[in-house]
């Protein structure tokens with residue numbers, strides 16, 4: 240029996256990772272500071288995964304509290320997703336981002352080594368590639384983040400790479416996510432952004448729901464077939480399964496290695512709007528605004544390495560991503576309810 244610690248397990252991607260781990264037979268301990276997560280998501284992940292994840296409300300910058308988690312539970316592996324993730328906010332509050340993400344990550348690997356836990360799967364991002372120089376992007380694409388959020392991901396990758404090189408017991412997977420979207424097919428787990436969403440899919444879904452008047456498309460004069468930017472959207476349930484595959488692959492890959500998690504297929508903003516309209520049966524009003532600074536024209540993963548080495552491949556298409564996201568959104572228009580002692 241493997242006991243896996245999931246940092247950020249009460250969040251959007253983390254809660255889906257908890258389900259996947261439980262379904263694969265892991266015991267799960269969740270650590271989350273609930274800044275951007277919900278204890279109800281952990282409860283629901285337990286129901287959906289057929290297990291009982293343990294929840295510890297701990298912030299990774301609180302070293303004594305983090306060490307208590309390792310003292311209280313026998314942990315075999317760690318999936319590290321906890322962190323702040325909004326690009327604009329990271330520009331306005333860089334110190335907060337470096338503290339939460341970089342110091343948090345350092346505290347985590349320090350505690351792991353002290354307690355003899357050597358297997359780490361890190362939630363990284365395609366943002367570490369910076370401006371795409373060629374497509375699809377392989378894991379050997381040059382690195383160079385272009386904003387503080389991206390730099391916190393890249394710095395953590397560098398710290399974990401150095402740490403792995405310092406002791407041969409370490410096995411570290413750097414998972415570079417492309418654009419995670421969608422929700423659990425049950426409609427019970429999904430993305431619950433606080434405030435106005437920064438990302439396309441939650442914004443489009445809130446427009447479909449009538450919570451926002453219209454989508455502003457950030458530029459339609461790019462050099463793409465319909466003039467809007469292209470991204471590699473990947474279903475969050477496929478993404479979550481990739482973490483289980485990565486933990487298993489660490490048996491075969493000592494040291495530190497990066498894998499892209501995407502589909503290998505790109506979709507434009509207008510394609511997403513079209514599919515979201517079809518999934519919701521609603522019209523999605525839109526207008527075209529200026530380009531968003533920092534946006535790349537296209538970003539698509541090379542998925543070859545993950546397919547061959549992790550034995551993992553995304554199987555859900557954009558239609559499923561939209562349908563599942565819509566189901567979550569309609570069943571939980573206000574996100575997660577507050578936790579109650581009797582469950583929800």
Ligand code: UD1
Nearest residue numbers: 326364366437438439442455456457468470508531533534
């Ligand atoms: C963004 C971040 C990236 C981060 C990722 C996941 C930027 C420049 N990049 O990626 O660092 O890793 O989120 O959190 O912020 N769009 C609209 N209107 C909207 C929202 C988005 O047209 O209201 C377009 C964008 O221009 C883009 C596409 O939709 O072409 C996807 O945007 P988004 O969901 O924010 O993802 P990324 O830009 O790929």
